[in-house]
Each structure stands twice: as C-alpha cells, then as structure tokens.
Amino acid sequence: MNLRRTMLFIPGNNPGMLQNGGVFGADSVILDLEDAVAPQEKDAARFLVMQALKNVDYGNSEKVVRINPLDTFGAEDIQMIVPCQPDVLLVPKVESVQDIEKVTHLVAQAETAGQQPVQLIALLETSQGIALAYQIAQMKGRLVALALGAEDYTAGLGATRTKEGREIFTARSLVINAAAAAGIQSLDTPFTDANDEAGLYQDTLTGKEMGFKGKLAINPRQIDVIHGVFNPTPATIEWAEEVVQAIRKAESEGSGVASLHGKMVDAPIVARAEHILKLARRLGVEVMQ
Amino acid sequence: MSEASKRKVGQAGTLESNDVMITVSPGEEGSGISIELTSIVKEQYGDAIQKTLQDVVEEEKCRDIYITIVDRGALDCTIRARLLTALFRAGVVQKKEVI
Numbered sequence: 108m109n110l111r112r113t114m115l116f117i118p119g120n121n122p123g124m125l126q127n128g129g130v131f132g133a134d135s136v137i138l139d140l141e142d143a144v145a146p147q148e149k150d151a152a153r154f155l156v157m158q159a160l161k162n163v164d165y166g167n168s169e170k171v172v173r174i175n176p177l178d179t180f181g182a183e184d185i186q187m188i189v190p191c192q193p194d195v196l197l198v199p200k201v202e203s204v205q206d207i208e209k210v211t212h213l214v215a216q217a218e219t220a221g222q223q224p225v226q227l228i229a230l231l232e233t234s235q236g237i238a239l240a241y242q243i244a245q246m247k248g249r250l251v252a253l254a255l256g257a258e259d260y261t262a263g264l265g266a267t268r269t270k271e272g273r274e275i276f277t278a279r280s281l282v283i284n285a286a287a288a289a290g291i292q293s294l295d296t297p298f299t300d301a302n303d304e305a306g307l308y309q310d311t312l313t314g315k316e317m318g319f320k321g322k323l324a325i326n327p328r329q330i331d332v333i334h335g336v337f338n339p340t341p342a343t344i345e346w347a348e349e350v351v352q353a354i355r356k357a358e359s360e361g362s363g364v365a366s367l368h369g370k371m372v373d374a375p376i377v378a379r380a381e382h383i384l385k386l387a388r389r390l391g392v393e394v395m396q
Numbered sequence: 397m398s399e400a401s402k403r404k405v406g407q408a409g410t411l412e413s414n415d416v417m418i419t420v421s422p423g424e425e426g427s428g429i430s431i432e433l434t435s436i437v438k439e440q441y442g443d444a445i446q447k448t449l450q451d452v453v454e455e456e457k458c459r460d461i462y463i464t465i466v467d468r469g470a471l472d473c474t475i476r477a478r479l480l481t482a483l484f485r486a487g488v489v490q491k492k493e494v495i
Binding site: 121122123125126150151154155157158159161162163 | 408409412413414415416470471472473474476477478480481484485
C-alpha cells in the first residue's frame with residue numbers, strides 16, 4: 108500500500124505551481140481540476156494538467172488528479188486525463204456505489220493498451236456519501252482509499268465548522284472504520300488555515316490518533332507538520348523494537364504473550380509495533396529486521 | 397464573408413510569471429503561419445519558443461493561422477498547453493485530436 112501521509116493540492120490552471128509541485132516532498136500531489144478551477148477555465152486546466160503529467164518530474168510523489176463530478180465535467184476529464192497516465196484519480200462528491208462504478212467504467216474505456224491501471228480515491232463530502240461509506244469502500248478493484256472532505260460535508264449539514272472539529276467526529280469515525288473494514292486507506296480532510304501551524308498540528312494529531320493514514324494538504328508549508336505527526340518518533344521506534352524483541356523471545360520459549368516494562372504484549376500490540384517498524388523502514392530509518 | 401473570417405479567435409493563458417498568453421486568429425487560405433512573439437526571455441529562448449509553436453501547429457495540421465504570444469517565462473509544456481487551448485477555443489482542433 109502506498110504511503111500517503113500528505114496529499115498536496117495544486118491548482119490545475121496555475122503553470123508555476125504545477126511545474127514546482129514535485130519539490131515539496133509530499134507523498135502525493137493532487138493536480139486539481141475541480142474547485143481550484145473556474146468553470147470557464149476547465150478546458151485550459153485540463154490541457155495544462157495533461158502536459159504536466161507527461162512532462163513535469165514529480166520525483167517520488169504519486170501523481171493524483173482530482174477530476175470534476177460526473178454531472179459536470181468529469182467524463183471529459185477522464186477521457187483526456189487517463190491516457191496521460193496519472194497514478195490515481197481523486198473522485199469528488201462520491202455518494203453511492205454507482206458513482207464509483209460509472210467512473211470505473213469510463214476509466215477502463217479511456218485507458219490505452221499496456222498502461223498501468225489508474226487507481227481511484229473516493230472523496231466523501233456529503234451526508235449521503237458518509238452514510239454509505241462502507242458500501243463504497245467495498246468496491247473492489249481500483250479503489251485504494253476513502254478521503255473525507257469536511258468543508259462541503261459540514262456546509263451540507265448546516266453545521267458550524269470549527270478548528271477543534273467536534274462537528275466531524277462521527278464522519279471521521281465512519282470513514283476510518285469503513286476503510287479499515289474494507290482493507291483500504293482512510294485520508295483526513297485538509298486543515299484550511301494555512302497560517303495556523305499549531306492548529307494544523309493538533310488537527311493532524313486528532314486524525315492520526317483516530318486512525319487516519321494521511322491527510323490532504325492545501326499548502327506546501329503544511330507538509331512538514333503533517334509528516335512530523337505521521338512519522339514514527341525515535342522513542343516510538345525504540346518501543347516497537349523492544350516489543351518485537353520481547354515477543355520473539357516469548358515465542359522461542361513457547362509462549363504467544365510477553366511482558367514489557369510490566370505491560371502485556373500480545374498480538375494487537377505486536378501488529379502495531381510491526382507497522383511502526385515497517386513505516387520507519389520505508390522512510391529510510393535503520394531499524395531491526 | 398469568406399469561410400476563414402467566420403472562424404473564431406481563440407485565447408488562452410495569463411500574464412502571470414511562468415505563464416503565457418496566446419491568441420490565435422485563423423487566417424485566409426494560403427496566408428500561412430505567422431507568429432508575433434513578445435517574451436521576457438526572447439533573446440535566450442525566442443527560437444525555442446517559435447519551434448514549440450511550429451511543432452504544435454504542424455502536429456495539429458493547422459495552416460493559415462496568426463499567433464500572438466506574450467510569454468512570461470513559461471516552460472515548453474505550458475506553451476504547448478496554452479496553444480492547444482487557444483486552438484481548441486478557436487475551433488481549429490477538436491479535443492479528441494489532442495489526446
């Protein structure tokens with residue numbers, strides 16, 4: 108499963124930002140054809156994003172394109188963008204299984220022979236989408252993650268959007284649980300105040316503690332803060348190594364349960380420790396094998 | 397009124413840095429391809445920009461077209477995208493042809 112700690116939005120009609128999108132170190136860049144682009148500029152943004160996909164070096168960042176909804180410009184986006192080989196399409200305002208089925212069908216039609224299959228991430232940003240999160244998450248094949256879009260969601264509810272995020276607690280939980288049950292990733296809504304670093308840190312931490320695997324970002328300045336939250340700390344890595352050593356020792360003595368600093372170490376603790384070590388290895392940190 | 401003069405003028409892009417503004421006007425039959433270039437980097441990259449524009453119009457099999465371009469330091473791929481958009485808006489090329 109790809110690492111998606113940060114997915115950075117880049118406006119699709121801004122050549123300067125499109126050409127520099129690869130330098131910020133985000134795990135994914137989202138070349139945005141939807142909200143960042145005025146309706147009369149959709150065609151221009153599509154041509155720019157097509158050229159960017161073919162010519163700009165995004166380094167290690169996964170190339171994601173946020174298309175428009177199918178009831179506006181989505182079908183045209185798919186037809187023109189897919190042959191340019193994005194890694195993933197971020198599909199906005201997904202509200203039903205049929206929405207993903209329709210996109211899947213159009214993507215399959217647009218793919219050229221021999222091209223890598225284009226994956227999908229469903230952006231859930233309406234009350235209907237959140238209510239059907241599990242059904243949507245179960246769509247097999249191309250769907251690799253659910254993402255929460257809290258601005259549209261809370262606007263639709265008539266809820267007040269706060270920095271603390273009490274109003275999206277349930278939606279966050281539903282998205283995380285639906286994705287986990289279906290074996291795909293869950294990605295948290297962006298923090299929209301690019302100047303509030305402390306608020307971003309707290310919001311990211313809340314999401315991570317609830318179970319999100321990454322977060323959408325609206326400004327390159329947000330990347331380091333988000334990575335700082337999702338990256339394992341030296342203390343966490345040390346704990347994980349101790350857990351794995353303890354359980355290995357216990358297993359060699361014929362037991363499935365160990366004790367570490369007076370606390371029980373069993374299968375779920377070991378799984379968490381192994382996940383931390385796996386993440387650390389992927390980030391280039393030397394850890395025990 | 398001749399057929400050519402009924403065609404639309406197409407414009408795309410902006411005057412922001414890293415971008416380019418391109419206007420295309422389909423010309424009378426036999427008038428050929430004319431390019432009027434203004435660029436902050438004309439001395440260094442004027443020829444390369446002209447070549448990119450020529451390549452795109454040839455790939456799209458355009459003839460008899462007048463192109464005005466104001467460049468603000470755009471990359472080659474941006475120039476291509478903006479020219480394709482302008483040609484598309486002028487009705488000179490169709491979307492499927494540029495995939």
